[in-house]
Amino acid sequence: MVSKRIVLKFPHSLVDKPIAYHLVKDYDLVFNILQARITPNEEGLMVVGLSGKKENYAEGIKFLKEQGIIIQPLDQDVTRNEKRCTHCGACIAVCPTEALSLDRKTMKISFDPSKCIACELCVRACPPRAMRVKF
Ligand code: SF4
Ligand code: SF4
Structure with a gap:
């Protein structure tokens, strides 16, 4: 079983194509859209959770690439500049998933x-x- 959060960037021509339908029906994958938007130059961008059997996952990714979709892991696109962070805690109040949280041992x-x-x-x-966040 594989479960990953990935960023999909695709040309405007693919925005209305049933990509999610194919991933679910043809590759038996669970496709969960976490965020979707059209960027100013009209490229489509989706942050998705994708999971399923290892071989199905690989085939599904191959299918996406064959459609001309660029795929990258989400953790490459969201970063924290450790030198700038003052550990003020302002971010933990707004983070909906607890990706940012207080470590009670270090109080950071x-x-x-x-x-x-x-x-x-x-x-x-x-x-x-x-x-x-750089997309
Ligand atoms: S704790 Fe959060 S809000 Fe405060 S500086 Fe660090 S990243 Fe920014
Ligand atoms: S608020 Fe939390 S979930 Fe949203 S981008 Fe920041 S770390 Fe990620």
């Missing part, structure tokens, strides 16, 4: 990218602009 704010859904709320809440 820890960041777990595997829980992040790239909602960008922390980017706006962070006074020194330590959080970055």
